[in-house]
Amino acid sequence: MSKGERATRSEQCPAITFNVNGEIRIVNVPPMKRLLDVLREDLHLTGTKEGCGEGECGSCSVRMNGELVNSCLVPVLQAEGAEIQTVEGLALHGDLHPLQKAFLEHGGAQCGICTPGMLMAAAQLLDQNPHPGIVQIREALAGNLCRCTGFIRIFESVAEATKLANAHLATESTSGQLRDARREVPHAR
Amino acid sequence: MSTPAKTRVVGASVPRKEGVDKLMGRACYVDDIEREGMWHGATVRSGIPRGLIRSITFDRRIDWSEFAIVTAADIPGENCIQLIVADQPCVADGKVNHCEEAILLLAHPDKHKLREAVSAVQIEYEPLPAIFTIEESERQDVIVWGADNLLKSFLLEKGDIDSAWAGAAHIVEGEYRTGAQEHLYIENQGMIAEYSAKSGVTVWGSLQCPYYVFKALRPVFDLPEDKIRVIQTETGGAFGGKEDYPSIIACHAALLAMKSGHPVKMVYDRMEDLAATTKRHPSRVRHRTALDRDGKLLAMEIDLATDGGAYATLSSTVLSRATLHSTGPYLCPNIRARATSWATNYIPYGAFRGFGAPQAIFAMERHMDEIAAALAIDPVELRRRNFLHVGDNNATEQQMREPVILDQLLDRALKESDYHARRAQFARDNPASAIKRGLGIAAFYHGSGFTGSGEVYLNSQAGIDLTPEGKVRVLASNTEFGQGTNTVLTQVAAEALGIDYAAVSMASPDTGIVPNSGPTVASRTSMVVGRIIERAASQLLALLREHAGLGSTYTQRDFFAACQRYRASHGEVVSLCRYEAPPGIVWDDQKYHGEAYGASAWAVYVAQVAVDTVTYSAEVEDFWAVQEVGRVIHPVMAAGQVEGGIAQGIGYALYEKVVWQDGRMANNQMTNYIMPTAQDVPPIHVYFEQIPFRYGGFGAKGIGELPHDGPAPAILNAIRDATGVAFNAIPLLPEDLYAGLVATEEMAPR
Numbered sequence: 049m050s051k052g053e054r055a056t057r058s059e060q061c062p063a064i065t066f067n068v069n070g071e072i073r074i075v076n077v078p079p080m081k082r083l084l085d086v087l088r089e090d091l092h093l094t095g096t097k098e099g100c101g102e103g104e105c106g107s108c109s110v111r112m113n114g115e116l117v118n119s120c121l122v123p124v125l126q127a128e129g130a131e132i133q134t135v136e137g138l139a140l141h142g143d144l145h146p147l148q149k150a151f152l153e154h155g156g157a158q159c160g161i162c163t164p165g166m167l168m169a170a171a172q173l174l175d176q177n178p179h180p181g182i183v184q185i186r187e188a189l190a191g192n193l194c195r196c197t198g199f200i201r202i203f204e205s206v207a208e209a210t211k212l213a214n215a216h217l218a219t220e221s222t223s224g225q226l227r228d229a230r231r232e233v234p235h236a237r
Numbered sequence: 238m239s240t241p242a243k244t245r246v247v248g249a250s251v252p253r254k255e256g257v258d259k260l261m262g263r264a265c266y267v268d269d270i271e272r273e274g275m276w277h278g279a280t281v282r283s284g285i286p287r288g289l290i291r292s293i294t295f296d297r298r299i300d301w302s303e304f305a306i307v308t309a310a311d312i313p314g315e316n317c318i319q320l321i322v323a324d325q326p327c328v329a330d331g332k333v334n335h336c337e338e339a340i341l342l343l344a345h346p347d348k349h350k351l352r353e354a355v356s357a358v359q360i361e362y363e364p365l366p367a368i369f370t371i372e373e374s375e376r377q378d379v380i381v382w383g384a385d386n387l388l389k390s391f392l393l394e395k396g397d398i399d400s401a402w403a404g405a406a407h408i409v410e411g412e413y414r415t416g417a418q419e420h421l422y423i424e425n426q427g428m429i430a431e432y433s434a435k436s437g438v439t440v441w442g443s444l445q446c447p448y449y450v451f452k453a454l455r456p457v458f459d460l461p462e463d464k465i466r467v468i469q470t471e472t473g474g475a476f477g478g479k480e481d482y483p484s485i486i487a488c489h490a491a492l493l494a495m496k497s498g499h500p501v502k503m504v505y506d507r508m509e510d511l512a513a514t515t516k517r518h519p520s521r522v523r524h525r526t527a528l529d530r531d532g533k534l535l536a537m538e539i540d541l542a543t544d545g546g547a548y549a550t551l552s553s554t555v556l557s558r559a560t561l562h563s564t565g566p567y568l569c570p571n572i573r574a575r576a577t578s579w580a581t582n583y584i585p586y587g588a589f590r591g592f593g594a595p596q597a598i599f600a601m602e603r604h605m606d607e608i609a610a611a612l613a614i615d616p617v618e619l620r621r622r623n624f625l626h627v628g629d630n631n632a633t634e635q636q637m638r639e640p641v642i643l644d645q646l647l648d649r650a651l652k653e654s655d656y657h658a659r660r661a662q663f664a665r666d667n668p669a670s671a672i673k674r675g676l677g678i679a680a681f682y683h684g685s686g687f688t689g690s691g692e693v694y695l696n697s698q699a700g701i702d703l704t705p706e707g708k709v710r711v712l713a714s715n716t717e718f719g720q721g722t723n724t725v726l727t728q729v730a731a732e733a734l735g736i737d738y739a740a741v742s743m744a745s746p747d748t749g750i751v752p753n754s755g756p757t758v759a760s761r762t763s764m765v766v767g768r769i770i771e772r773a774a775s776q777l778l779a780l781l782r783e784h785a786g787l788g789s790t791y792t793q794r795d796f797f798a799a800c801q802r803y804r805a806s807h808g809e810v811v812s813l814c815r816y817e818a819p820p821g822i823v824w825d826d827q828k829y830h831g832e833a834y835g836a837s838a839w840a841v842y843v844a845q846v847a848v849d850t851v852t853y854s855a856e857v858e859d860f861w862a863v864q865e866v867g868r869v870i871h872p873v874m875a876a877g878q879v880e881g882g883i884a885q886g887i888g889y890a891l892y893e894k895v896v897w898q899d900g901r902m903a904n905n906q907m908t909n910y911i912m913p914t915a916q917d918v919p920p921i922h923v924y925f926e927q928i929p930f931r932y933g934g935f936g937a938k939g940i941g942e943l944p945h946d947g948p949a950p951a952i953l954n955a956i957r958d959a960t961g962v963a964f965n966a967i968p969l970l971p972e973d974l975y976a977g978l979v980a981t982e983e984m985a986p987r
Contacts, residue, residue, distance in 0.1 A: 088269075093262075094262070094265075094266075094268075094269035095261070095262020095263065096262070097266070097268075097423075097424070097473070098268070099423045099424070099425075099507065099907075100507040100906070100907040101506055101507055102507070102906060102907065102908060104906070104907035104908050105423060105907055107423055134262070135260075135261070135262035136261070136262050138261075139261060144257070144260065144261075148257075148260040148261070151256075151260055152252050152253065152256045152257065152260055153250075153252070154873065155250075155253075155873040155874060155876070155877040157253065157256060157259050157260055158474075158719035158720065158721075158877060158881065159422070159423070159424070159472065159473045159474040159475075159718055159719025160255075160258075160259030160260075160264050160471065160473065160719065161266065161422075161423045161424040161473025161474060162423045162473075163259050163260060164262045167260070185915075186915045186916050187915075187916070189915040190914050190915045190916045192915070193421075193423060193907070193912065193914060194423070194915075195420075195421050195422055195423055195474050195476070195881070195885070195912065196474055196719040196720075196877070196881045197877055197880060197881050197884075198877075198880035198881040198882075198883055198884030198885075198913075198918050198921060199880075199884065199914075199915045199918050200876075200877075200880040200918065200920075200921050201873070201876070201877050201880065202915070203915075
């Protein structure tokens with residue numbers, strides 16, 4: 049790691065270009081730097097959290113080319129040309145996303161550290177299945193650990209969000225174009 | 238039962254105060270913060286459980302001139318982390334007593350250089366014999382702490398136990414064990430520290446108790462109070478794990494800041510956090526119980542022992558709470574509970590939601606089912622015959638003056654879970670099925686607030702002020718870490734002041750701003766601090782009426798106008814109050830006698846468990862939780878506390894095992910320390926019976942810890958109901974189920 053890091057921000061690092069929350073971003077960082085660290089350190093998008101660094105807790109979940117990924121397991125070189133959505137890109141024009149509204153109202157967030165990843169996993173689910181049942185919700189969130197809530201209020205929040213605004217989700221979703229650009233990336237569990 | 242008084246804000250599920258920031262990803266946790274010129278810190282740890290440091294060698298491959306290096310010699314004041322007993326060094330000085338002891342601290346501008354540097358420090362030791370079990374510590378062949386390894390002991394006595402055995406119709410004995418449990422907050426521990434000769438030490442960090450960290454920093458730096466400042470950052474879960482350990486990281490980061498001349502951030506990664514920080518105390522509890530012919534308790538003899546780890550930390554107070562919860566919610570005339578906490582060479586065990594009560598209640602409630610089996614009485618009926626009622630004297634001879642509604646809670650739990658019909662159904666279905674189902678019950682209480690004279694000793698101060706911008710602000714050092722402090726305390730203030738919830742904010746949890754309203758522990762915030770805020774609000778209204786012309790009825794606009802008039806004529810608008818004990822609270826610390834808790838929360842939980850006799854897995858399929866926690870201030874958050882506590886309790890019972898290898902945690906990863914996921918939690922049905930407690934904030938009692946107390950015994954009782962086999966130790970993993978069930982099959986007549 050230290051060998052690669054010595055080259056941080058030097059001209060030897062190739063420029064990597066990707067789209068984050070609708071904006072084109074160019075970074076000069078070592079290609080094996082974790083997407084998580086690039087988002088947090090280079091782009092100052094600290095909404096994405098690190099919980100375990102080994103793809104178990106899902107706190108660092110972001111959406112990349114229509115897939116949910118653990119950004120701690122994605123070397124940034126794999127993000128070249130990708131479309132990435134983080135929690136900062138969830139609210140539209142300052143309005144809370146239906147999931148954010150539902151989490152706020154139904155107690156889906158307590159300490160808040162798993163929340164960004166949980167929201168991204170839930171957004172991914174609703175994108176693929178606008179009317180999930182409890183079985184699908186449990187399965188979709190199984191890769192995101194929450195130690196505060198016992199998950200019950202998160203399930204309720206997600207179920208409520210589906211009722212709140214499927215229309216909103218449909219207009220906001222970029223799933224069509226993202227799916228076309230799907231490439232091989234580590235999947236979130 | 239009295240009906241709660243009509244309120245506008247209290248009792249309403251208002252939006253979490255800091256909720257939008259958390260949902261937008263804007264909330265600032267310690268690792269999200271950068272300071273100008275900031276370096277990063279790391280810890281070189283012992284790696285052996287006990288020994289003398291012989292030499293420290295720095296590998297020449299590393300350019301050490303780039304690093305700031307702190308040893309014990311760099312500590313300007315006392316080399317000690319102050320808590321209850323001053324036995325734990327801040328940085329090891331010559332000897333080590335557990336595998337994760339800090340020996341050196343390193344800081345460097347590039348955090349990626351630290352890992353290699355940590356491994357490039359070689360330490361040679363003269364190893365000393367180490368001990369790893371309660372039994373080894375009790376034998377005292379090897380003394381690792383003090384004169385006798387005994388960190389603390391308590392003796393609780395009621396009646397005349399020795400003469401009670403002779404008249405007993407039944408005597409039932411049992412031994413119960415619980416393992417270590419990791420908090421597994423999703424945000425690892427971390428701190429940022431700055432140091433300057435002029436302003437002293439400032440730390441920002443993930444923590445529960447700003448004034449604990451404050452008290453720990455002072456002696457280490459030998460600085461006056463005005464040169465220490467502690468600020469809590471948004472904290473991503475704690476559960477007791479950020480009660481005492483943050484003092485260590487704060488001291489370490491601050492020492493590195495002083496040595497390097499730069500702000501220093503120390504954030505543990507998951508493996509370091511799991512290996513080095515505190516866990517729940519393992520326990521061994523032995524019960525010997527005498528009953529009469531009707532199943533009424535005559536005598537209870539309890540021997541409760543905990544493993545405290547290498548230093549005293551909070552083991553004495555955890556043991557105290559364990560002792561005071563060891564006899565369950567039952568009436569018994571003769572009691573002797575002897576409790577001891579023993580030193581070993583593990584990391585020090587610490588506070589974890591429940592604080593000794595889950596261990597004691599596991600033993601008591603598991604034992605009740607063994608008594609029921611021995612006497613051939615239904616477990617429900619045995620409990621009902623022995624419940625405490627109003628007017629009874631409990632184990633410390635505290636007379637139950639507040640309402641005790643255990644019968645009502647039990648009835649509700651039976652009804653909601655359809656207990657009798659389900660059990661009958663399982664009795665019919667189980668013989669022909671590889672999946673055996675059962676129901677288990679636990680009845681219990683959790684004392685709210687500090688034990689005994691603790692709250693008087695804390696002498697908490699909290700209140701309300703008006704900011705220069707004219708906003709109402711709650712002043713308290715109680716912290717938010719998910720459980721809802723910000724929301725509940727501002728609800729209480731808004732209600733008492735007669736203004737909108739949105740018009741009240743929380744002051745930053747910064748020792749430079751807020752008074753010491755005590756630690757955020759012991760299920761005390763809503764009840765104890767809420768009550769102080771409520772009184773401070775009344776006091777503020779009285780001031781405004783007397784000096785600023787506030788009328789007997791007023792609008793929010795009138796209120797703020799009165800505040801401005803008061804400010805113009807009297808200066809600062811601030812109202813602070815101190816804790817006032819409810820009347821009649823008398824506690825004898827020596828005899829363990831009197832009112833241990835001003836109030837307790839009460840509960841009856843029912844678990845439905847399915848045991849698969851092919852795969853030997855146990856799954857909690859359904860869960861009912863009925864409790865009385867006083868007035869419920871925020872129904873959604875209160876239910877969230879109960880559900881989250883039950884999920885942790887399920888993990889405690891069935892999943893979460895700390896594997897030790899030569900004194901080190903071997904499974905210090907989320908990959909192999911397994912907590913319940915979204916796929917593992919059952920439906921959880923939560924019910925509150927509300928009896929406002931007149932000395933709690935708007936009638937609140939404690940809630941946070943209660944839900945961790947009941948699940949483990951309820952689940953193991955359900956497994957006994959399903960299989961007929963008594964499992965008396967947790968965690969109960971499939972291999973343990975296999976061993977127990979196979980052993981029983983082999984013994985059974987064919």
